[in-house]
Amino acid sequence: MSLVDVAQSIKTMKIRGAGEIARAGACALKEMAQDFTGNDLDQLKKEFEEGKTLLLSTRPTAISLWNAVQAVSRGTGELRSVEEFRNVIVSNADRFVDRSKEAVKVIGRIGSQRIKGGERILTHCNSKAALSVIRTAFSDGKRVEVFATESRPWRQGLLTVNELAEEGVPTTLIIDSAVRWIMKDIDLVYVGADTIASNGAVINKIGTSQIALVAHEARVPFIVCAETFKFSPKTVHGELVEIEERDPGEIVGEGEIPANARILNPVFDATPADYVDSIVTEVGVISPYAAYDIITKELGQQMNAGR
Ligand code: RI2
Secondary structure, eight states, X not given: OOHHHHHHHHHTTSSOSHHHHHHHHXXXXXXXXXXXXXXXXXXXXXXXXXXXXXXXXXXXXXXXXXXXXXXXXXXXXXXXXXXXXXXXXXXXXXXXXXXHHHHXXXXXXXXXXXXXXXXXXXXXXXXXXXXXXXXXXHHTTOOOEEEEEOOTTTTHHHHHHHHHHHTTOOEEEEOGGGHHHHGGGOSEEEEOOSEEOTTSOEEEETTHHHHHHHHHHTTOOEEEEOOGXXXXXXXXXXXXXXXXXXXXGGTSOTTSSOTTSOOOOBOEEEEOGGGOOEEEETTEEEOGGGHHHHHHHHSHXXXXXXX
């Protein structure tokens, strides 16, 4: 696919998931550089910048895409030839994709340590990082049972149910408003993240903050699974995370409600650090209050770009 097609697929959620859109963006920039046939470095740089801008315009909430673009761009400022520029882009993109895939596996190994077997686990949306924990525990022979929320309006929970049920994991689908009703029977909650702010707030699929509130009330551990590239250097400099609002047509069909009625369709929300038990990253389990340290230690090179 061309970079324009990849950007369109991310925008329309044909490609979705904060980790997946980051990998798709990195690959799109790599292929753009590989397909460039000219000898004019300025032209290549111009097309590269335009490609980055287009990709970053697709889904504003997930910092993963921004971090991926920074990672692919690293060290390109001082290059003198098209060949050098292309080679650096390609190797940066490959490194980002490989490390991001490995991070999901490591999160699975680390996050599943908490699971002893017999637990009833609730998850929201369809997070590769959160499901990696569940899959790792299950493949290690731990008998877990999963409750997946429908995750309206896009209903990513059905992806989760289909994936896990096909793998033999006992899985139950519940509607989003059944979370407080089921929480008394839940032992652990694992969710993913789109962005983690420097104060430890977790921005994830809409409804996550309600789940965290209910888990807190029921004293059920609420565990976030997130690669370090889900942490936001921009929030260190005071930037607020934009909550994407999508087409109301995702919620109601044509004519279902009168034209003079409004529809709000925010697709992410923020969970304060106080409601997060821990964050499982590929560099270890951290308190949400250690988010600043993760950003400065793991994303320090991106700190300036985030100003
Ligand atoms: P992984 C998804 O957003 C969900 O909010 C999910 O929790 C988060 O990205 C992280 O997903 P969307 O693309 O990177 O479904 O863990 O809007 O797969």
